[in-house]
Amino acid sequence: xxxxxxxxxxxxxxxxxxxxxxxxxxxxxxxxxxxxxxxxxxxxxxxxxxxxxxxxxxxxxxxxxxxxxxxxxxxxxxxxxxxxxxxxxxxxxxxxxxxxxxxxxxxxxxxxxxxxxxxxxxxxxxxxxxxxxxxxxxxxxxxxxxxxxxxxxxxxxxxxxxxxxxxxxxxxxxxxxxxxxxxxxxxxxxxxxxxxxxxxxxxxxxxxxxxxxxxxxxxxxxxxxxxxxxxxxxxxxxxxxxxxxxxxxxxxx
Amino acid sequence: xxxxxxxxxxxxxxxxxxxxxxxxxxxxxxxxxxxxxxxxxxxxxxxxxxxxxxxxxxxxxxxxxxxxxxxxxxxxxxxxxxxxxxxxxxxxxxxxxxxxxxxxxxxxxxxxxxxxxxxxxxxxxxxxxxxxxxxxxxxxxxxxxxxxxxxxxxxxxxxxxxxxxxxxxxxxxxxxxxxxxxxxxxxxxxxxxxxxxxxxxxxxxxxxxxxxxxxxxxxxxxxxxxxxxxxxxxxxxxxxxxxxxxxxxxxxx
Numbered sequence: 001x002x003x004x005x006x007x008x009x010x011x012x013x014x015x016x017x018x019x020x021x022x023x024x025x026x027x028x029x030x031x032x033x034x035x036x037x038x039x040x041x042x043x044x045x046x047x048x049x050x051x052x053x054x055x056x057x058x059x060x061x062x063x064x065x066x067x068x069x070x071x072x073x074x075x076x077x078x079x080x081x082x083x084x085x086x087x088x089x090x091x092x093x094x095x096x097x098x099x100x101x102x103x104x105x106x107x108x109x110x111x112x113x114x115x116x117x118x119x120x121x122x123x124x125x126x127x128x129x130x131x132x133x134x135x136x137x138x139x140x141x142x143x144x145x146x147x148x149x150x151x152x153x154x155x156x157x158x159x160x161x162x163x164x165x166x167x168x169x170x171x172x173x174x175x176x177x178x179x180x181x182x183x184x185x186x187x188x189x190x191x192x193x194x195x196x197x198x199x200x201x202x203x204x205x206x207x208x209x210x211x212x213x214x215x216x217x218x219x220x221x222x223x224x225x226x227x228x229x230x231x232x233x234x235x236x237x238x239x240x241x242x243x244x245x246x247x248x249x250x251x252x253x
Numbered sequence: 254x255x256x257x258x259x260x261x262x263x264x265x266x267x268x269x270x271x272x273x274x275x276x277x278x279x280x281x282x283x284x285x286x287x288x289x290x291x292x293x294x295x296x297x298x299x300x301x302x303x304x305x306x307x308x309x310x311x312x313x314x315x316x317x318x319x320x321x322x323x324x325x326x327x328x329x330x331x332x333x334x335x336x337x338x339x340x341x342x343x344x345x346x347x348x349x350x351x352x353x354x355x356x357x358x359x360x361x362x363x364x365x366x367x368x369x370x371x372x373x374x375x376x377x378x379x380x381x382x383x384x385x386x387x388x389x390x391x392x393x394x395x396x397x398x399x400x401x402x403x404x405x406x407x408x409x410x411x412x413x414x415x416x417x418x419x420x421x422x423x424x425x426x427x428x429x430x431x432x433x434x435x436x437x438x439x440x441x442x443x444x445x446x447x448x449x450x451x452x453x454x455x456x457x458x459x460x461x462x463x464x465x466x467x468x469x470x471x472x473x474x475x476x477x478x479x480x481x482x483x484x485x486x487x488x489x490x491x492x493x494x495x496x497x498x499x500x501x502x503x504x505x506x
Contacts, residue, residue: 010375010378010379011378011379012378012379012380012381058379059379060379079375083375083376088376088378088381089378089381090378091375091376091377091378092375093373093375120346122263122332122336122344122345122346123336123341123344124344125263125264125265125341125342125343125344126263126264126265126311126312126313126383126500127265127380127383128265128341128342130379130380247379
């Protein structure tokens, strides 16, 4: 009997070359988990992630699934065996049996990302791999006003990678996505940007955040987000915000 | 004219051998800041901390002061020069001129520490240098009941380092301290223990947390904290909780 196992995964992306297996010798989250799976199940297993995360991006709730012919182990045993065989910067939070048709990428309905900014004059020391440091003053009202224009079903072409070679072509022919929630919270010197959507284009969150940072520093004027969305031109949007401030919080199915 | 400068300091304690300068070759927070001060002021300066923090302990608001004959620089210039010359795991948050009599250690009225625990079965990956991972179930009610007995003016002899050689003898002849606030908050899988006191003995917070963790896992029974305080015997208290969960939040003058 073939089983389909769904994993919920937390990781510190700092020392990885992102989620996806690339050329040999690079350390990736998918690669480390597949290595552990191979050890545990003694068969070659391909892990399907809900999507890639870039080098330096973290996750509190990435989801992946894999098929196995091994039926001996309970889901708890799989969870424990994986955590025992994985490096300390990956932790499996959950292991579940799911129907054969479940596919971590294609079955995903929504994703939530959080972007963390430390906004003060003095740079970050503690937890500096998990925050992006912005030393200049940000106009939070301007950011919030512009961000409202991103909510809903829109063509986010202007917010995906500029270089077509960088893109995941199969996913990104259609650049229309729906943002359900866009929340900005200020807690002390920290700014948390939470975005929930039915899917994200490659580098979309980081490009949106980069654009909003330029709105906040008045490099981009009022109405910019609306104009950028309409003109669908990546060169009009802000630069890509650093990876380390980004965290994949949740994938909903 | 001699000036007395007060610094408020944030640091990631992970890669330091604690606050205090020890033998040559060890990396300490005091050592790194004194090195930067020497470079900026071109004179040998001794930095007085509010107290030591151990290897691996972090700070969001450590305070220190130093005397200098250099009067050219404004406090903002001192702040910027220090941050430009310090490694990325130390950040100076504030620099102020204070009266000559201000002494970061002797003038301190209160200190607040936070201890962070990740309490779940699956180990920590993200921000693992800032949390202590406890895989077993904790009885929060028992912990809170016992913790109440620590509040007030008490002799905390049982909660200081067991080995007298480890102690800072000059401070610890008197082991009576007053805990003003003891707050335990649960947020998801995280447990935050905030303790405010007029001072702390060497390893006092970590020994208190270690003891409460044994209360929470039923290794220590109800009434233990009261008994340990009365008997003043270190060997009755729990083991020392790991350094990495501890953070010096604030020093009040």
